[in-house]
Amino acid sequence: MMAGPASFLKTAWTVLREVSGDAAYENYLTRHQERHPDQPALDREAFYLSELDRRWSGVNRCC
Amino acid sequence: MPKSIQNLIWIAIGVFGAACLGGIAIHRGETINAFWFIAAAFGIYAVAYRLYAGWICTKVLITDPSRATPALRINDGRDYVPTHRWITFGHHFAAIAGAGPLVGPTLAAQFGYLPGTLWLLTGAVIGGCVQDMVVLWASTRRDGRTLGQMARDELGPVAGGAALVGTLMIMVLIVAVLGLVVVNAMKHSPWGTFTVAMTIPIAILVGIYMRNIRPGRVLEGSLIGLFLLLAATAGGGWVAHHPVLGPMFNYEGTTLALLVIGYGFFAAIMPVWLLLAPRDYISTFIKIGAILLLAFAVIILRPELHMPALTQFTDGTGPVVAGGLYPFLFITIACGAVSGFHALISAGTTPKLIMSERDLRLVGYGSMAMESFVGVMALIAACVLDPGVYFAINSSAGIVGSTLEQATATISSWGFPVEAQHMMDLAKEMGETTLLARTGGAPSLAVGMAQIFAGAFGQSLLALWYHFAIMFEALFILTAVDAGTRVGRFMLQDLLGNIWKPLGNTAARGPAIICSAVFVASWGYFLYIGVIDPYGGINILWPLFGISNQMLAAIALAIVTTILVKKGQARYAWVTGLPMVFLAITTSYAAWLKLFDPDPRVGFLAGANTLEAKLQAGTLTGKALESAPHLIFNQRLDAGLTVFFIVVLWVVIIEMARISIRHLQGKPVPALSEVPYVNEATLPHPTGVGGH
Numbered sequence: 029m030m031a032g033p034a035s036f037l038k039t040a041w042t043v044l045r046e047v048s049g050d051a052a053y054e055n056y057l058t059r060h061q062e063r064h065p066d067q068p069a070l071d072r073e074a075f076y077l078s079e080l081d082r083r084w085s086g087v088n089r090c091c
Numbered sequence: 092m093p094k095s096i097q098n099l100i101w102i103a104i105g106v107f108g109a110a111c112l113g114g115i116a117i118h119r120g121e122t123i124n125a126f127w128f129i130a131a132a133f134g135i136y137a138v139a140y141r142l143y144a145g146w147i148c149t150k151v152l153i154t155d156p157s158r159a160t161p162a163l164r165i166n167d168g169r170d171y172v173p174t175h176r177w178i179t180f181g182h183h184f185a186a187i188a189g190a191g192p193l194v195g196p197t198l199a200a201q202f203g204y205l206p207g208t209l210w211l212l213t214g215a216v217i218g219g220c221v222q223d224m225v226v227l228w229a230s231t232r233r234d235g236r237t238l239g240q241m242a243r244d245e246l247g248p249v250a251g252g253a254a255l256v257g258t259l260m261i262m263v264l265i266v267a268v269l270g271l272v273v274v275n276a277m278k279h280s281p282w283g284t285f286t287v288a289m290t291i292p293i294a295i296l297v298g299i300y301m302r303n304i305r306p307g308r309v310l311e312g313s314l315i316g317l318f319l320l321l322a323a324t325a326g327g328g329w330v331a332h333h334p335v336l337g338p339m340f341n342y343e344g345t346t347l348a349l350l351v352i353g354y355g356f357f358a359a360i361m362p363v364w365l366l367l368a369p370r371d372y373i374s375t376f377i378k379i380g381a382i383l384l385l386a387f388a389v390i391i392l393r394p395e396l397h398m399p400a401l402t403q404f405t406d407g408t409g410p411v412v413a414g415g416l417y418p419f420l421f422i423t424i425a426c427g428a429v430s431g432f433h434a435l436i437s438a439g440t441t442p443k444l445i446m447s448e449r450d451l452r453l454v455g456y457g458s459m460a461m462e463s464f465v466g467v468m469a470l471i472a473a474c475v476l477d478p479g480v481y482f483a484i485n486s487s488a489g490i491v492g493s494t495l496e497q498a499t500a501t502i503s504s505w506g507f508p509v510e511a512q513h514m515m516d517l518a519k520e521m522g523e524t525t526l527l528a529r530t531g532g533a534p535s536l537a538v539g540m541a542q543i544f545a546g547a548f549g550q551s552l553l554a555l556w557y558h559f560a561i562m563f564e565a566l567f568i569l570t571a572v573d574a575g576t577r578v579g580r581f582m583l584q585d586l587l588g589n590i591w592k593p594l595g596n597t598a599a600r601g602p603a604i605i606c607s608a609v610f611v612a613s614w615g616y617f618l619y620i621g622v623i624d625p626y627g628g629i630n631i632l633w634p635l636f637g638i639s640n641q642m643l644a645a646i647a648l649a650i651v652t653t654i655l656v657k658k659g660q661a662r663y664a665w666v667t668g669l670p671m672v673f674l675a676i677t678t679s680y681a682a683w684l685k686l687f688d689p690d691p692r693v694g695f696l697a698g699a700n701t702l703e704a705k706l707q708a709g710t711l712t713g714k715a716l717e718s719a720p721h722l723i724f725n726q727r728l729d730a731g732l733t734v735f736f737i738v739v740l741w742v743v744i745i746e747m748a749r750i751s752i753r754h755l756q757g758k759p760v761p762a763l764s765e766v767p768y769v770n771e772a773t774l775p776h777p778t779g780v781g782g783h
Contacts, residue, residue, distance in 0.1 A: 043177065043178060043181070044310070045310065046174075046175070046178045047178050047181040047182060047185075048309050048310055048313065048372070048375075048376075049309050050307075050308065050309050050310040052307065053307045055168075055172075056168060059168045060168070063168070071306075072306035072307045073302060073303070073306035073307070075306075075307065076301065076302065076306050076307035076364075077302070077364060079169075079307075080363045080364050080368045081363065082169060082170065083368075084363045084367060084368065084574075084577060085581065085597075086237070086439055086440060086578070086581070087237075087435040087436060087439060087440070087578050088186055088436070088440050088574070089186055089189065089371065089570065089571060089574040089575075090186055090187045090188070090189050090191070090426075090430070090432050090433060090435075090436055090571075091189045091190060091191040091265045091269065091426055091430070091432055091571055091575075091640075
């Protein structure tokens with residue numbers, strides 16, 4: 029890995045996008061094209077809604 | 092670096108941490124600097140993480156980096172996603188950290204700074220972190236099965252059922268007690284109420300943005316929400332002083348309780364994308380931001396602590412939480428030291444992200460150490476206050492008297508001098524009419540934080556800092572109310588579905604509304620009673636919550652202890668067995684005192700009987716007379732609930748002992764449900780997320 033403030037900021041930005049779920053759709057698309065190139069992928073909105081549904085069906089927040 | 096030098100460095104860090112802790116323990120000056128607490132905490136966490144957690148991973152859990160984790164094997168791109176360990180750490184920490192580690196240590200500051208600090212540090216490194224990591228390990232080896240499922244698989248249906256029903260009751264108490272904290276912070280505070288109320292339209296706006304305008308752009312949406320919230324916090328000052336708008340946000344506690352209950356139901360039946368999810372995004376950002384800000388405040392500014400090391404209230408006469416140091420310190424500080432609730436996160440959600448068993452230590456042990464540090468910071472913020480001020484904010488009117496003069500005179504007579512004028516000035520500085528009897532911990536933490544920040548950024552912003560602190564606590568408490576109600580509804584549906592199948596359908600509208608209403612009514616009842624209680628409600632609800640949370644921790648530890656024994660690691664079973672025994676004895680003793688202690692402030696039954704005697708003698712008037720029958724019934728109900736928790740706890744512990752002994756005798760027991768070993772190298776090349 030490169031040293032220096034620019035690469036640090038870049039890493040921080042990547043981590044922030046991954047942790048927050050901002051990059052989730054891109055990750056999904058990459059994966060979808062790899063695994064099921066023949067099937068149509070969900071659009072952004074449908075993917076977002078299905079992600080929320082999945083995430084909020086169990087305990088995911090504590091006191 | 093040679094191994095010997097590495098070891099020397101770790102030993103040096105450990106000695107330094109221990110020396111700082113020793114310094115804290117024997118220090119007897121007027122004030123003590125926060126630096127010693129931070130240094131002691133870092134030293135102890137570092138050594139425990141490196142040596143104790145490392146030893147547990149190698150010798151007890153025998154973690155194996157070559158073993159394919161469920162995320163690698165199943166890797167469905169949705170639930171099971173191999174994720175870089177720091178990102179998993181972020182997810183896990185954001186999930187476990189909430190208002191709990193801020194409130195508990197603040198309340199426990201009544202004993203002085205020493206007991207809370209010692210318990211937060213030792214409880215975490217020996218109990219809480221171990222629990223989180225071992226449960227995470229057990230669930231990772233079981234494809235991310237939940238705690239309830241593991242209880243059923245490993246201990247049989249009796250313990251499984253007990254764990255499930257116990258968890259549901261804890262959810263009720265958590266939501267009720269957190270709701271009470273937020274009501275006490277908003278009571279007659281137009282500024283606070285306005286800010287908290289604004290979080291609802293802001294969340295809805297962000298929800299629409301994230302779904303319709305820019306679908307899935309959660310960073311943009313959260314940033315907009317964050318900006319609007321800060322604007323609302325600043326604007327609240329103007330609203331509070333407005334002759335027309337101000338009174339519109341000035342409410343009695345009872346009205347606020349009803350509003351929170353109504354809100355809870357409304358939020359539960361709304362679609363997730365509209366309110367719950369956007370609120371959670373914003374609240375997570377604010378939570379992490381506020382924790383970093385607090386860390387900056389205590390690490391960089393290093394304030395002086397004014398609370399003594401020990402107060403006279405270790406004898407059980409404390410005005411904030413009734414009952415002696417043992418067992419009530421260990422009940423009051425649950426989150427931050429050991430929190431059973433974490434086991435629900437460590438089993439289920441997080442294991443499905445673990446990329447390698449090598450990451451278990453960082454994610455399980457590391458995030459809990461960080462949460463414990465949040466607890467230490469909250470304790471510091473509470474102890475920075477003048478003790479007289481701390482007690483004036485945190486003592487209920489039923490104990491110190493309802494007028495400013497009575498309250499300050501009572502508190503001064505305890506040896507913590509505080510003047511009525513000073514309390515009035517302080518309230519004014521914070522933009523409030525009064526700070527008296529704002530029990531629940533949030534307001535005193537906010538005053539403490541405001542004072543620390545004002546030291547760095549100038550006195551003029553005191554009121555803004557105060558309301559910022561109130562806003563962020565209220566924000567993640569309301570998120571917990573939303574999320575807790577939703578999870579509670581699912582659990583209830585799961586349970587009731589066994590009795591009448593249609594009720595178990597979580598996708599159908601009718602059963603969802605019915606079960607949400609039942610669940611909201613359950614916590615709403617405890618919240619409302621807590622608000623009308625002249626002793627502040629927190630005095631009753633917080634210990635009950637603490638007992639239930641520590642009971643869940645003991646249950647989680649019992650489950651993993653059984654697993655260790657069945658894996659042939661009985662000689663190391665003390666790693667989880669010891670904290671389990673300590674928690675089981677402590678919660679049982681606390682429960683015993685809550686039931687039978689003759690002091691009406693400690694014992695539920697004595698409290699009910701004393702009030703009943705007063706009612707019959709006709710000495711009660713006004714509001715006290717009106718609320719007495721409810722309070723009498725409630726204290727008896729609380730007693731029943733305490734018995735229920737203890738029965739659930741001992742059912743699981745007896746099952747654990749029975750299964751372990753049978754296993755050691757070579758008799759048949761439920762088989763270990765661990766999935767078979769698969770070598771990571773034999774899998775197709777993984778597509779992980781995050782830089783690695």
